[in-house]
Amino acid sequence: xxxxxxxxxxxxxxxxxxxxxxxxxxxxxxxxxxxxxxxxxxxxxxxxxxxxxxxxxxxxxxxxxxxxxxxxxxxxxxxxxxxxxxxxxxxxxxxxxxxxxxxxxxxxxxxxxxxxxxxxxxxxxxxxxxxxxxxxxxxxxxxxxxxxxxxxxxxxxxxxxxxxxxxxxxxxxxxxxxxxxxxxxxxxxxxxxxxxxxxxxxxxxxxxxxxxxxxxxxxxxxxxxxxxxxxxxxxxxxxxxxxxxxxxxxxxxxxxxxxxxxxxxxxxxxxxxxxxxxxxxxxxxxxxxxxxxxxxxxxxxxxxxxxxxxxxxxxxxxxxxxxxxxxxxxxxxxxxxxxxxxxxxxxxxxxxxxxxxxxxxxxxxxxxxxxxxxxxxxxxxxxxxxxxxxxxxxxxxxxxxxxxxxxxxxxxxxxxxxxxxxxxxxxxxxxxxxxxxxxxxxxxxxxxxxxxxxxxxxxxxxxxxxxxxxxxxxxxxxxxxxxxxxxxxxxxxxxxxxxxxxxxxxxxxxxxxxxxxxxxxxxxxxxxxxxxxxxxxxxxxxxxxxxxxxxxxxxxxxxxxxxxxx
RNA sequence: UGGGGUGUAGCCAAGCGGUAAGGCAGCGGGUUUUGAUCCCGUCAUGCGAAGGUUCGAAUCCUUCCACCCCAGCCA
Numbered sequence: 001x002x003x004x005x006x007x008x009x010x011x012x013x014x015x016x017x018x019x020x021x022x023x024x025x026x027x028x029x030x031x032x033x034x035x036x037x038x039x040x041x042x043x044x045x046x047x048x049x050x051x052x053x054x055x056x057x058x059x060x061x062x063x064x065x066x067x068x069x070x071x072x073x074x075x076x077x078x079x080x081x082x083x084x085x086x087x088x089x090x091x092x093x094x095x096x097x098x099x100x101x102x103x104x105x106x107x108x109x110x111x112x113x114x115x116x117x118x119x120x121x122x123x124x125x126x127x128x129x130x131x132x133x134x135x136x137x138x139x140x141x142x143x144x145x146x147x148x149x150x151x152x153x154x155x156x157x158x159x160x161x162x163x164x165x166x167x168x169x170x171x172x173x174x175x176x177x178x179x180x181x182x183x184x185x186x187x188x189x190x191x192x193x194x195x196x197x198x199x200x201x202x203x204x205x206x207x208x209x210x211x212x213x214x215x216x217x218x219x220x221x222x223x224x225x226x227x228x229x230x231x232x233x234x235x236x237x238x239x240x241x242x243x244x245x246x247x248x249x250x251x252x253x254x255x256x257x258x259x260x261x262x263x264x265x266x267x268x269x270x271x272x273x274x275x276x277x278x279x280x281x282x283x284x285x286x287x288x289x290x291x292x293x294x295x296x297x298x299x300x301x302x303x304x305x306x307x308x309x310x311x312x313x314x315x316x317x318x319x320x321x322x323x324x325x326x327x328x329x330x331x332x333x334x335x336x337x338x339x340x341x342x343x344x345x346x347x348x349x350x351x352x353x354x355x356x357x358x359x360x361x362x363x364x365x366x367x368x369x370x371x372x373x374x375x376x377x378x379x380x381x382x383x384x385x386x387x388x389x390x391x392x393x394x395x396x397x398x399x400x401x402x403x404x405x406x407x408x409x410x411x412x413x414x415x416x417x418x419x420x421x422x423x424x425x426x427x428x429x430x431x432x433x434x435x436x437x438x439x440x441x442x443x444x445x446x447x448x449x450x451x452x453x454x455x456x457x458x459x460x461x462x463x464x465x466x467x468x469x470x471x472x473x474x475x476x477x478x479x480x481x482x483x484x485x486x487x488x489x490x491x492x493x494x495x496x497x498x499x500x501x502x503x504x505x506x507x508x509x510x511x512x513x514x515x516x517x518x519x520x521x522x523x524x525x526x527x528x529x530x531x532x533x534x535x536x537x538x539x540x541x542x543x544x545x546x547x548x549x550x551x552x553x554x555x556x557x558x559x560x561x562x563x564x565x566x
Numbered sequence: 567u568g569g570g571g572u573g574u575a576g577c578c579a580a581g582c583g584g585u586a587a588g589g590c591a592g593c594g595g596g597u598u599u600u601g602a603u604c605c606c607g608u609c610a611u612g613c614g615a616a617g618g619u620u621c622g623a624a625u626c627c628u629u630c631c632a633c634c635c636c637a638g639c640c641a
Contacts, residue, residue: 015580015587042641077640134639143637145568179639189569191637200639219641243570243636265571267634272577278641320589322579324572327634331577334590344603351600378603410601419599452599464599531600559601 017323019057019264023065023234032233035067038105039093040074040223040237043085043207045278046293046300047092049314049335050269056318057266058236059098070230071100075108076222078206086207088293092301097311107222108208110229114217115169117225117255118180118199122161126254127198128154129164130181137179140186141194147187148194154183168201171214175201182221184250192247196220224248228257235261238268239325269321270329272488274299280497289501290484296538296550297484297505307481308526308536308552313342332483339553343534347526348376348383351421351466352514352549354478354532356395358441359467361426364392369471372451374422386517390423393470395513400465401442403431408562410463412442417461421530425450425461466530473513476547478535480507518547526552 016024026032037058041051062069071093075081093100107114121127130151132140142148156164165180167173180199188194198221203214227235235248242265252260269276275284276299284290284298293300296307304314317338321330370390376383400411400418412418417427424446432441447455454460484505491497514529521527523539533554541548 014589017579040641044641074641080640130639132639137639138637141637143568146637147568148637176639181639191569194637197639202639216639218639223641239571240635241641245570267572320578322589324579326572326579328578331590334578337590340602349600378598378600408601421599423599425599454599461599463601466600528600528602531602533602555600555602557601562601 014319018325019061019234019236019266019323020064022264023061026233027065035062035065035233036070036101036231037062037067037234037236038070038072038227038230038232039100040072040107040226041089042074042077042080043082043089044077044080045085045282046088046302048276048278048281048301049271049274049299049304050276051092052096052301052314053269053318053321053323054236054238055093055096055098056315057323059093059100060318061234061236062101067233068101069098070102070105070232072105072107072226072230073208074219074223074226075106075206075208076216076219078202078204078216081207083207088302092305095305095311096301096314105226105230106208107217107226108206110222110226111209111213111217113229114222114225115215117251117257118165118217118221119162120255121182121198122165122180123158124254125158125183127180127182128156128161129168129178130154130195130197131178134176137197141191142186144191150186151181151195154195165199165215168199168215169213171201171203173201175203177201180215182247182250184247190243190246192220192244193250196247220244220247221251224251224261224263225255225257227261228252228259231259232261233259235263237263237265239265239327240268241265265325266323267325267327270327271299271332271335272329273332273483273485273490275485275490275497280491283498284484287498289498296479297481299484305524306538306540307550308343308524308534309339310342310346310526313339316342329489336553339534340556343526343528343552345380347528347534348386349374349378349530350386350515350518350527351388351468352476352478352512352518352529352532352535353395353397353466353468354509354512354529355398356468356511356513357398357401357439358470359394359396359401359426360441360443361392361394361446362429362443363445366392368392372422386515388422388515389469389472391469391471394420394467395470395473396420396442396465396467398439401428401431401439403439407462411465412444417447417455417459419450419461419464421464421466423451423467425455464531466532468513468515472516474516474519474547476512476514476518476549477541478509478512478549478551479538479541480509480551481505482507512549514547514549521547521549528555531555 039058059069130153179197181195184193186194199215294302372388373385414428426444428444431439485500486502487500490500521537523537534552535549538550
């Protein structure tokens with residue numbers, strides 16, 4: 001008879017999302033032999049957490065199904081694009097852990113072929129040069145509820161169109177004086193089909209093609225054909241492009257393209273208490289609300305990297321939020337969970353006192369020093385142990401001492417005991433105050449024979465606090481970050497999103513004291529400062545030999561809730 | 567008021583005619599030399615609403631409602 005030994009539920013796998021299902025079906029039905037996707041950023045800003053979702057999706061799908069994924073810079077608008085952005089994007093994709101197939105692609109590499117396809121359209125009578133100004137074109141386009149009217153130039157001869165387009169290309173016509181439009185249907189209910197502009201004159205230097213061109217293709221004209229050139233099978237974009245799909249398909253059907261890519265849309269990522277719009281992020285940078293695109297408070301990939309987020313935590317986050325077609329706003333706690341999850345498992349532990357308070361051990365010889373060893377991680381023995389110097393003068397965190405407190409407070413209180421992490425149990429006797437009544441020193445006694453042991457008298461300490469040696473520690477600054485916006489949906493209801501900026505998003509602590517082992521900290525490498533949170537050295541802020549640590553995220557803090565209730 | 571989409575818990579999200587997965591957050595408890603981690607429990611008589619079909623509906627049909635996107639020579 002069968003037993004239940006195998007009846008345990010198989011590790012429940014994440015259910016496939018709609019794009020995985022489409023790909024499985026296409027592969028099974030033989031529609032495609034293998035898949036090709038692409039991540040197509042415009043190099044006009046730094047990548048943010050929303051792009052991470054797209055990157056994980058496109059590269060992830062290719063990896064999962066044994067296909068390929070290209071990195072393509074969609075650089076059809078030289079006015080906004082630059083090499084700086086190209087470089088940052090390459091760095092971010094690589095850092096996230098993905099590798100693009102073959103060489104990096106640029107839509108601008110296809111400008112010649114795109115131009116020829118424009119000629120093909122003109123010759124077929126499916127495109128024309130329109131002399132309407134931008135304002136006039138808007139009037140002719142109609143509205144959401146009214147059909148548009150045909151441009152007066154709609155029926156120009158092929159020859160004339162060819163000649164005019166040639167002049168556009170040669171730079172003989174002024175910017176804005178005319179454009180090349182696809183001849184589709186000015187009364188189409190889908191406004192994108194009302195004779196969309198496919199080429200415009202821009203006498204602008206291009207970061208990749210220099211001054212070769214003074215006409216540039218529009219996104220709609222360039223994207224699908226670029227996909228076709230690269231043999232992209234599944235062209236994945238965000239929901240707002242859904243209305244463009246008929247146009248995408250119109251070009252593919254009406255042009256002699258080498259392949260027939262298909263477009264699919266998914267919902268972009270929204271995170272509460274965060275803005276994910278290049279325009280807004282650029283504004284924060286340009287107007288000095290943050291230190292730059294990679295300010296640790298920014299939701300950019302470079303900012304998060306500097307803050308201490310790990311590639312694995314971001315990938316895991318993108319995996320957990322799912323891929324659907326419904327608009328959604330993910331709670332930041334989901335992201336925070338992912339970083340803590342990764343860092344808890346992998347970050348070596350260390351002690352750092354953020355707000356030092358002198359602790360004198362009155363029964364410990366002033367000339368004595370011990371060295372304790374502490375594990376690198378409470379449940380991993382593959383991480384190196386650390387050495388902790390100990391002497392009669394120590395520093396503890398000011399928050400960890402109170403003259404008196406109720407029983408919920410499990411730290412140091414006069415007359416009570418507490419465990420110094422990895423060292424002795426101590427008991428506080430008195431504290432010293434300055435003229436203003438501020439506590440400046442605590443005097444305590446060690447309880448003998450309590451390193452690794454409970455007190456022999458049976459009076460166990462209720463809590464554990466961290467500390468650092470008074471004579472042998474590393475001085476450092478610590479930057480504590482809070483959310484950049486104090487409203488869940490910055491800019492909601494037509495408000496200026498800048499009004500939702502959290503004035504306390506940054507707190508710089510100076511005079512912090514860390515255990516000596518942290519002297520060897522490397523930038524971006526995560527440490528858990530025990531009882532505080534996860535931190536990493538910031539190479540840019542650290543100068544003059546004084547290390548500066550960024551707090552990636554604090555530990556979950558159930559004490560905060562308890563203490564606020566009282 | 568045209569076209570295109572989307573509605574399952576506070577948030578994300580499975581489900582595709584057989585009686586509401588999972589995760590995050592929350593709440594309760596246990597372990598603990600991190601008030602962390604970890605572990606256990608709890609959390610939708612309900613699937614935007616109302617009708618209808620069916621033995622049976624989140625799943626099918628009808629109507630309605632809400633929200634998002636589109637009128638750049640931006641992407």
